[in-house]
Amino acid sequence: MKYRLFAIIFILLFLAWNTLNGLIEGDWGRLEGGFENLSVFFSESMWPPNWSVLEARSYPVCESDIEFFCSVGYIGMMETIKIAFVATILGFIGALFFSSLAARNLVPLYVAIPVRILLSATRSLPSLIWAILFVIVIGFGPLSGVLAMTFYTVGYLGKLQYETFEGMANDSLEASRAMGLSRSSILLNVVIPENSNHLLSQLMFMFEYNVRHGTVIGIVGAGGIGYYISTYLKFLQYEKVFALLILIFVVVVIIDLLSMMVRSFVNDEGDVRRPTWLNFILSPKDE
């Protein structure tokens, strides 16, 4: 069994190597000096990070006592978090609606298939492309970002949700159907409560994902910290870009820890419990 596993890994690695070789047409020379270029770029252009991004901007005049609240880093990051928050909530509700129409155990196949195609189509465009589309349609700003991420969230969460619904035990569905509960009642009173643990986990994951992607969509003008990153890139202020990237990293780690904390209130069996400090670092399963 162990040898078979090694053999499979070896074959997969060989296939990947071969495919990559085909893609770059055997020109491995490109890699030569790559690390040297990177270290020169990093030491001369990005290091040290310019923390002025956490100081108050010169214009508009800061009205807060704490300078940090008027900084590019704070304003951009907060806008990104707000965009991600609104998009996750709206997307989650939208996804629940569509996933309940896409799960084969909840609706007939002739309803499920078109809804699945719709969800795939929504998901096949990355949030960046959605952002470009909405910037074209409604202009620059956070609204484009919210709409872009909402659409992507519906497609992505919708798939996770309908797969969760399809995996649930059938007996509760059969009993409620035989009893004559309406479709909406089955969804609200049977399907959602039975899968609440998974749904909560997916919601937190999506928020974290949207915060990360919120930084990218800002680059095309859909609001958030990405807008400032894109501006600094244009003016070759890489040390400021690096400072903002560190800020994003810190925020993503904090959100990840918060997400773990929220999920640790609910254990595998769905019981609510008080998390220990260890849960902030390790997920409940790893205890």
Next chain:
Amino acid sequence: MADSILSLKNLSVGYDEPLITNINVEVFPGEIIAILGPSGIGKTTLIRTISGLVRPLSGSFELKVEKRGGLGYIPQRLGLVRHATVAHNVSLGARTRIEFSLNMWKERSERTMDALRMLGIAEKSNEPVRRLSGGQQRRVATARTLAQKPQLMLADEFLGELDHSNVEIVFKAVQTLVENGTAVIMVEHHEDNAQLFATRIWNIKDDTLEDFSLEQWNNRSHGGEEE
């Protein structure tokens, strides 16, 4: 005699191959019917067909109950929402109607509480179902049907695994439904339970359903013992 609430006409049930064929029986309000027979012979398939979850292979059946809430069904695995509370599960039985007014909502709450009290699980009402023992979960499933007050109750081995005291509690609740005209069809593995509670026995033998009154069944059993 009252009109039948269920009539099966030349009904054959099964999945790909027929398991029970040519069933011709009628069920009347207030009857308790126990389906007996060895495992895998089609007892569950028969009640799943009556509940509308499986298509009949041939023949037909007429179910004269209200579309919403007229049929109560307790599957073998009980069909409970494991992550929801006991009260939520029991109230599902009373949710079959669309609630337009506060009075209907109050009535649902009352029906739920009455059923919880009757089955002796009122103090567990806020606990998630999965934390209960198997016997308590069966009581929750029965309370759900009690809150529903269906015209026909289908139950698949819901007395199985219950100790004597639990069987009595559950059956007392079923009896209140029967007194109000509910007919009960239950799959049973224990002939003792069937003889204690049923008024009729459907015995599945080979691919045939034999319909007995309890008296006929008892006489047949005694006759069998004497032979």
